[in-house]
Amino acid sequence: MxxxxxxxxxxxxxxxxxxxxxxxxxxxxxxxxxxxxxxxxxxxxxxxxxxxxxxxxxxxxxxxxxxxxxxxxxxxxxxxxxxxxxxxxxxxxxxxxxxxxxxxxxxxxxxxxxxxxxxxxxxxxxxxxxxxxxxxxxxxxxxxxxxxxxxxxxxxxxxxxxxxxxxxxxxxxVNDGHDRPVYAPPRHREVIGRTLDRSALRGRLAEPPPGAEPAVRTVLHTEIDRDHNLAVLTATEPGADLAEVVGAVRHRLFHHDRLDAVYLDLPLVSPGTALVAEDLEALGVSYAGIFPNHRADGDVLRMQSLHGIRITADDVVVASDHGRELLDYVLADLPHTSRQPG
Structure with a gap:
């Protein structure tokens, strides 16, 4: 047309x-x-x-x-x-x-x-x-x-x-995508499943195969957006050292590059995401949602980490009941240093 x-x-x-x-x-x-x-x-x-x-x-x-x-x-x-x-x-x-x-x-x-x-x-x-x-x-x-x-x-x-x-x-x-497994971290499995259903995505929740182990080393791509003063990290291969690698890169981006926010994308088609994503919790990296990413096959789990930005529920306007439930989950997952009660 x-x-x-x-x-x-x-x-x-x-x-x-x-x-x-x-x-x-x-x-x-x-x-x-x-x-x-x-x-x-x-x-x-x-x-x-x-x-x-x-x-x-x-x-x-x-x-x-x-x-x-x-x-x-x-x-x-x-x-x-x-x-x-x-x-x-x-x-x-x-x-x-x-x-x-x-x-x-x-x-x-x-x-x-x-x-x-x-x-x-x-x-x-x-x-x-x-x-x-x-x-x-x-x-x-x-x-x-x-x-x-x-x-x-x-x-x-x-x-x-x-x-x-x-x-x-x-x-x-607009059309059906390809059928694909979604290896969600256990802590976020329920909200990811609800999002898949609501958006009619063809991803299906799956458990990592028996005996599956993450890669030894994480493969991480960093893309800095100077216009937004933020960075998007893409772990095309989330490995056992994910938290260590992300922690080091995030420290440099916040304290050397003076960025305001860092977002991390983990491929949901990789069993490694389900196995290592929860290691990020100790860093204060929290849930953002499900997103496409051209560097990864299928959808990604996006996590977020804010530097010197305080978010309240009153700062974010939503227009649907589904949006409110999802926002409540995202805000509840923030570390206390980045949020205040609305």
Whole structure:
């Protein structure tokens, strides 16, 4: 699907030469504060649209005036799960449910292409974007506490204090993914099972094979996001030394690189995750949720560790009962140094 037209709205994909439309929309909505910097570079947007790493969908008036934008980022053009973001609804379009119409158009495109689904980090400073995601059939799979930098302006937040904000993580399924085992750590097995069921993911809880042992050494990839002042660690092979390795890397990232948060992804398709993940509890690394990760096969268990960020229940707005239950679990798993009762 490339175009859909009604009497009042035209939905279509942008061509490579139209990257400036996204850049202009971001500047209108966020000024210079948007935390993904490449969207301000029309040439970079054009390059991503050209090679298939980015799909850009807009809602316009029949006369061509922009009303809403949404993008889908892919690590490679053949990815089966994409990252939906850069959602902008201009002031003239508020109240017309164009976010949901635009996202459904994007989901239809992904379904026709054979993709499994798309995920998105949605601000938890207000419920509006979360409600829109729920309306198109997406469900919360976790919460990234402190994910959004304080420099990002958000005029819909429930308060005006400039501080790091949290994000609700949503997954929208468009086709069945592949059947796969999910080796959840015993302590988080129940919440992971509930999340799999709610999101209709094809992962199935499994026990490590009898006699299974973790690898001797952990294989860890570190990706620092300077725009967010955080890092995402991916253990493609969680080993017996996981806690030792993560502890050393986290110390360097917090005290040398001065990052605010570190997130750790563990592959749920690996029995090693069930065997060693609970060793992280002594470090104060806590549960965030289930997330896709292009460096790992299938879903990952994401853990999080915050540095100098205090989170309360009142800081995080949720829009569904499922989201509230999941947030309560995430907050309860935080070490006491990172949370206060709401």
């Amino acid at each position: 490339t175009t859909s037209t009604t009497d009042d709205v035209v939905l279509r994909r942008l061509g490579p030469a139209e990257g400036a439309i996204l850049t202009s929309a971001i500047r209108t909505a966020y000024g210079p504060s948007y935390d993904i910097r490449w969207v301000y570079d029309a040439d970079e947007v054009r390059a991503r649209l050209t090679d298939g790493r980015y799909v850009s969908v807009v809602a316009e008036t029949p006369g061509g005036d922009l009303l809403c934008h949404m993008g889908l980022a892919l690590a490679t053009p053949g990815d089966v799960v994409g990252h939906a973001g850069q959602a902008v609804t201009l002031a003239a379009a508020r109240g017309r449910h164009l976010f949901t119409r635009t996202k459904r158009f994007l989901m239809d495109w992904a379904r026709d292409r054979g993709m499994a689904g798309m995920y998105s980090e949605v601000t938890a400073a207000h419920p509006y974007s979360q409600k829109a995601n729920l309306a198109v059939g997406a469900w919360e799979t976790g919460f990234l506490l402190g994910w959004i930098p304080a420099t990002v302006a958000n005029d819909a937040a429930t308060d005006t204090v400039r501080r790091r904000r949290s994000a609700a993580f949503f997954y929208a399924k």
